[in-house]
Amino acid sequence: MIALLGLVLGVVAGLFLEPTVPTWMQPYLPIAVVAALDAVFGGLRALLDGIFDDRVFVVSFVANVLVAALIVYLGDQLGVGAQLSTGVVVVLGIRIFSNAASIRRHLFSA
Amino acid sequence: MLLLTSLVEDSLDDGYARAAARRAAGEPPSRYGPVLLLAGLVAVGLLLATAAVQTRERADTVAEARDALTAEIEDRSAANDRVERQLDRERARAARERRQQLRATDEGATVERRLTRLETVTGAGAVSGPGFVLRLDDAPADPSGADVDPRTDQSDEGRVSDRDLQTLVNEVWASGAEAVAINGQRLTALSAIRSAGEAVLVDFRPLSPPYEVTAVGPDDMRATFVDGFGGSYLAVLRDYGIDYAVTDEDELLLPASAGVTVRYAVSPRRLPQDPDESSDSEQNRESTP
Numbered sequence: 001m002i003a004l005l006g007l008v009l010g011v012v013a014g015l016f017l018e019p020t021v022p023t024w025m026q027p028y029l030p031i032a033v034v035a036a037l038d039a040v041f042g043g044l045r046a047l048l049d050g051i052f053d054d055r056v057f058v059v060s061f062v063a064n065v066l067v068a069a070l071i072v073y074l075g076d077q078l079g080v081g082a083q084l085s086t087g088v089v090v091v092l093g094i095r096i097f098s099n100a101a102s103i104r105r106h107l108f109s110a
Numbered sequence: 111m112l113l114l115t116s117l118v119e120d121s122l123d124d125g126y127a128r129a130a131a132r133r134a135a136g137e138p139p140s141r142y143g144p145v146l147l148l149a150g151l152v153a154v155g156l157l158l159a160t161a162a163v164q165t166r167e168r169a170d171t172v173a174e175a176r177d178a179l180t181a182e183i184e185d186r187s188a189a190n191d192r193v194e195r196q197l198d199r200e201r202a203r204a205a206r207e208r209r210q211q212l213r214a215t216d217e218g219a220t221v222e223r224r225l226t227r228l229e230t231v232t233g234a235g236a237v238s239g240p241g242f243v244l245r246l247d248d249a250p251a252d253p254s255g256a257d258v259d260p261r262t263d264q265s266d267e268g269r270v271s272d273r274d275l276q277t278l279v280n281e282v283w284a285s286g287a288e289a290v291a292i293n294g295q296r297l298t299a300l301s302a303i304r305s306a307g308e309a310v311l312v313d314f315r316p317l318s319p320p321y322e323v324t325a326v327g328p329d330d331m332r333a334t335f336v337d338g339f340g341g342s343y344l345a346v347l348r349d350y351g352i353d354y355a356v357t358d359e360d361e362l363l364l365p366a367s368a369g370v371t372v373r374y375a376v377s378p379r380r381l382p383q384d385p386d387e388s389s390d391s392e393q394n395r396e397s398t399p
């Protein structure tokens with residue numbers, strides 16, 4: 001309940017406040033979104049597995065976003081930013097998919 | 111493979127399992143848990159919404175910028191066309207007035223005659239006369255779909271290229287043409303036939319097919335051209351599906367070249383001899399053994 005409230009609150013705040021993202025941060029926004037989604041799906045799966053933990057969720061979210069952004073930043077500095085972004089998206093995408101599959105098995109037992 | 115397998119199988123953070131183990135061992139849950147969770151999810155929601163807003167805004171600005179650029183390109187090319195037309199008018203007026211002024215004196219009349227002759231030869235003035243028209247068109251799109259560029263529906267092989275036109279125009283000159291124009295663009299000694307992307311440019315102006323090479327020259331020019339290398343080149347082009355037609359014309363009007371400008375070459379301060387005289391004397395020298 002708190003979780004849903006927090007999510008809705010965040011979305012509403014984002015839509016109404018329309019915070020301006022500094023230009024230097026803009027390339028990392030899509031990666032941060034994918035990393036956040038990974039954390040959310042991981043948390044959802046843990047919830048259904050019955051092992052959800054608030055602290056782990058928040059830490060994994062923050063760490064995911066930071067590490068993903070760091071990898072892309074490093075890639076940008078090395079001149080392979082696009083490739084590393086693809087790498088991050090692929091890895092996180094696979095994780096999201098397998099977590100989503102696990103969630104699906106829990107919800108529909110199929 | 112190992113990496114991929116572990117990626118798929120250990121998709122859940124180890125932290126959850128460890129936290130569950132700690133809880134099972136009797137460790138009390140964190141007091142700030144719910145607050146932390148709320149803050150984390152607010153952050154997630156904020157991130158998602160911001161990204162959504164950002165993406166939409168960026169798409170809008172990109173579209174706006176593109177529209178603005180397109181409009182500017184259209185405006186500028188319209189302005190260019192206007193200025194060009196004005197330039198043509200002014201040039202014609204200047205030529206007319208120069209002619210009038212020169213005709214006023216005997217010396218001027220001689221200069222004017224020479225000027226007209228030079229303009230005719232160099233392409234700086236319009237000419238008319240008998241000659242032929244060579245029409246070339248790109249091959250129609252191949253219905254079988256082979257070798258067709260899916261974006262343009264055109265086969266690369268069947269397109270008239272700048273090199274085709276260069277070769278053909280060279281052959282037209284070699285066949286005795288005195289003035290040549292492509293699609294109304296008069297060719298001079300400084301003209302360039304080039305390509306940019308898929309378009310053929312003459313003097314940096316894009317042409318659109320079908321191409322019309324008009325040439326003024328002697329009566330046997332057409333026969334020389336068709337029987338020579340030009341004709342065989344055209345036959346090769348026909349193998350690629352490029353259609354052509356050569357028609358004789360009694361009276362062709364070739365326009366003046368848009369700009370015959372030399373930037374570095376100047377006429378020498380002291381002419382060695384009058385060009386007409388020198389050519390005469392050369393002929394004389396050749397004829398006298």
